[in-house]
Every structure is written in C-alpha cells, then in structure tokens.
Amino acid sequence: MNCIIMNKFDIIIPTGIKDVSFVPRVVDFVYRCFEEMEHIYILTSKKNFVRIKRKIPIYVPCTLIDENKLLPGLSYSVVADILMKYCPNKRLNIGWYFQQFLKLGFAQSKYCKDYYVSWDADTLPLAPITFFEEGYLLFNPKSEYNSNYFRTIERLFGYGKQTEYSFIAENMIFSKNIVDEMLAKIEKSDVDGTTWMEKILVASDLNNSMPAFSEFETYGTYCSVNYPGLYKPRYLNTFREAGYICGRNISEDRLRIMSFDLDTVSFEMRHAPMFPYNLPNLIFNSKERLKMMKSMTFRQIIKKVWNKLLCRQDTEKQAAIEQFYRLPQRNTTKQS
Numbered sequence: 001m002n003c004i005i006m007n008k009f010d011i012i013i014p015t016g017i018k019d020v021s022f023v024p025r026v027v028d029f030v031y032r033c034f035e036e037m038e039h040i041y042i043l044t045s046k047k048n049f050v051r052i053k054r055k056i057p058i059y060v061p062c063t064l065i066d067e068n069k070l071l072p073g074l075s076y077s078v079v080a081d082i083l084m085k086y087c088p089n090k091r092l093n094i095g096w097y098f099q100q101f102l103k104l105g106f107a108q109s110k111y112c113k114d115y116y117v118s119w120d121a122d123t124l125p126l127a128p129i130t131f132f133e134e135g136y137l138l139f140n141p142k143s144e145y146n147s148n149y150f151r152t153i154e155r156l157f158g159y160g161k162q163t164e165y166s167f168i169a170e171n172m173i174f175s176k177n178i179v180d181e182m183l184a185k186i187e188k189s190d191v192d193g194t195t196w197m198e199k200i201l202v203a204s205d206l207n208n209s210m211p212a213f214s215e216f217e218t219y220g221t222y223c224s225v226n227y228p229g230l231y232k233p234r235y236l237n238t239f240r241e242a243g244y245i246c247g248r249n250i251s252e253d254r255l256r257i258m259s260f261d262l263d264t265v266s267f268e269m270r271h272a273p274m275f276p277y278n279l280p281n282l283i284f285n286s287k288e289r290l291k292m293m294k295s296m297t298f299r300q301i302i303k304k305v306w307n308k309l310l311c312r313q314d315t316e317k318q319a320a321i322e323q324f325y326r327l328p329q330r331n332t333t334k335q336s
Contacts, residue, residue, distance in 0.1 A: 141167070
C-alpha cells in the first residue's frame, strides 16, 4: 500500500489554434466531472486569450497562461531552433514537441502543486473520473506501440519498454516531485545538449518518419522502473472518433446518451462528419494546408500533389498504423 491519500489536483490543458473554439466546452465538462480538481490552467499562445476567455464560465476556476512564458528557456521558438539545429533538412511538427515539453515543464513552474492532470483539448469527460484510489495514482492503459519512443527512452535512461500496455492516453496524472526528478536525470545524462529539452530531442531519431518521443510513455516507463506500484491501471471507456458523428457541435442531449456507455469522447479536427457539420473542419484544414504550402518549395508541392493523386503513402508509417486495426481485411480470394 502506498502512502498517497485522497488529494486535490490541478488540470492543465495545452491548447493549439485548432482547439481554441472548442476548449471552453472542454473546461465546462472538466469542471463538472472532476470533484477533486482545484484549478484549471490553459496553456496557449497569448493571441488566443481573448477568444477563449469570453467563453469560459465565470464560475470556473480557470487561468490562461502564455505558453511561451511558462518557464524561462521554454518557448515555441526555442524548440524550433533546437529542431533546426539537429534536423535542418526535414520539416518537423514543432508544435507537437512543444506541447509535450509544456506538460513536463509545468512541474517546474510557479503554478504547480503536488499533482496535476494533463487533459487533451479535444476531449470531453462524460462521467465523474477520479485519479486516486486506495493509495494509488490511476491511469488509463492503452494498446498503442511505437518502437521509436522506447529507443529514445533507452538512450535517456538505459532501459526500454517495461509494461505490456501503453501509457499514451487522453490524460495523465503527474507527480510534481517525480517529474522534477526525471527531468534532472535527463539533464545529467550523457546525451549531448545542455537542457532536458535539447537532450530529449538529441536522443530522438528525428529523421524517422514516425514520431520519436512521447511524454506520457517516457514518464510512465520511468515510474514503472523507479516507483513500481505507485500507479494502478484504471480502464475507461473512451471513443476517439466521436467527431465523425456530427463534429464538435454535437448537442448536450447526444452527449448525455453517449455517457451511458462512455467515459470520454474525443473530437479531432481530422475526423470530419457529414455536411454541414464538417464545415468547421473544412475551413480549418484548408487554412492549415495553405500555411504548409507557403513553407514548401514548388518542387515539394508538385511531389506531394502527385503522390496524393497516385494514392501513395509512407509505407513505414502506414504499416505502423495498420497494426492497430482490429477489423480483418476482406479476403477477395475465391474459396475452392
């Protein structure tokens, strides 16, 4: 039995531009479903403050934090510079790494108390959820597997995958003390670099077509080795493809019906429903494509369009994705 007793915790919600209009609804549902929660912190660009603030209910204890000022030395531009330094010839998703560093870096900020839960900005809780039980911290195990994550972990700590499940989910409860300790060990490791951020990126295979770092997988694996028995699996019924139903404008009544069987539902922008519910998705995705094309050469654009027309995909990436499909493919071979 662990010495952890029922504790209060804060919620952090890293929020990118694609989730700015949806996160106020997430905040409302989080406030309703988490009795142990004390405060909600939204980590986002300062330019998003006005759009988010005007939709947050006044009774919700919520603070917006400029993501570029959470910690000295942690900002979008700093992460971009490190990625450019070690991988200058490849276009990488800077925001994807940045939001992971925000989740870990929050432990070193002035806002952090003993425990905090990182919650996805595209996910709604539909039922009361707890993160403490009989002296344990609770997490939601999943089946995702990316060998690149564990190669990075091995370079950082000297050990790889420790469990048969994955720690990657829509949420994770962090212990401030453990995150601080883990980041300190990374900074003291033999990997090149001066900060824990730089060392993580150096340890990651950035030239691989699949992502090379997961904050949840890294933290969960670290706890499995150094704090066995601290965390206990708690299985939630989650639905990541809820966006296909009628998008982010789904009614409260439909969500109540879904809450009969589901604990959380996620609405990714790439999961577009039928017209007219898909209009927000189409508008956002069109803007993102134009933004991406502006940073590409004419030759890169032609190659991308050509591959799209020929339905060519990254075979390594596609193979990694298909291992999670559980529906058997149709066998068109005629039985004799």
